Amino acid sequence: MCIPGCVSAPPFPLLLLLLLLGYGCHAADIPEDATAEFSVRLYHRLQAAGGSDSNIIFSPLSVAVALGMMELGARGASLEEIRQAVGFSQLPADEEFSLLHNLTSAMSDDDGHYIVRLANSLYLQEGMAFNPEFLHLMRKYFRAEVDTVDFSESAAVADQINSWVENHTESKIHKLLSAEDFSSMTRLTLVNAVYFRGSWKNQFRPENTRTFSFSRDDGSEVQTLMMYQQGDFSYGEFSDGTQEAGGVYQVLEMPYEGEDMSMMIVLPRQEVPLASLEPIIKAALLEEWANNVKRQKVEVYLPRFKVEQRMDLKEPLQELGIRNIFTKEADLSAMTDGKDLFIGKAVQKAYLEVTEEGAEGAVGSGMIALTRTLVLYPQVMADHPFFFVIRNRRTGSILFMGRVMTPEVINPTNDIRTTQALPVL
Structure with a gap:
């Protein structure tokens, strides 16, 4: 059930995502209903695997693209498990490749309003024969670069791949891999990088940013930089009719320039832990939020935040039904004529920064009291x-999904400007 509300303008955010799948050998648009449920299920798995107070950031689109590339090399049960888990089984055979190609191509079109860059690369073991058709289709559908390396020279390979990653993520992702990630048994490594940069359609004014208390779900408080603005946004108040989500919660959608891309923020009541809201999140609910938020004037308080995470996707994907490719029974014979390949590693690293306009900005220091009384418009107070x-608002495709349990923490006794430098990753 939807109830109207309010919003304000966003900052200049920077988001980056890197997903890597490593393989070792033994001694047009994606329909919203095709992958949305998989995206939400994966979020719940990552939530369960992490700590109750940890931030989360990952890219469902990147995972879908990587698994689509895996399909090109898979057969039998290995292929069917991927199609079933991701949601491709409802599509005609092989149609997902054209859909993924069309979606990523459309999203990567540079219209000057925002930047989305997707890059894929294959590293093959020198001297090993790979199916020419597999390599052709990887280039055709995913524009994958193909290079040969000697995985027994593990340190050199790690340096080469890490350099490629840095080059395709504006140097935000460093040292994704180490020599220990490879061995003489490794035969193929696939790397997928996604970079996004967008400016808010309505930017926050840096002079309105103040030091503010953010209440974590464990009852503790940290000091952070809280941005503020009043503006016209898509907003709604929702309830599932039960007390699972603590009653009514707020949904705010803030568009980036061009309005094709947006960030949707879902905020429970101040006294309700986010963990009470998360169980109700389903693919159908994401669609309900998008269809029922209404444009109106809103006051928005949003913390500046950085979220970065490196996660092992192997176990979550296995829990979602993609098991065969990680075992010695894997059938990746569409890559080579043999059946001795299996997936050895699945890793994703993501980084997201949200600010008023960018990484710099003059801001005020000192504590101020913000009142909740005499409010003329709905307030979205993201202080928890x-x-x-x-x-992507046109396609419904999810580029990033996550949660903020703790934003960027500052020491209010320090010069605020010293807390704004980008971290060394």
């Missing part, structure tokens, strides 16, 4: 944990 989605 919240869930977020960054999506």
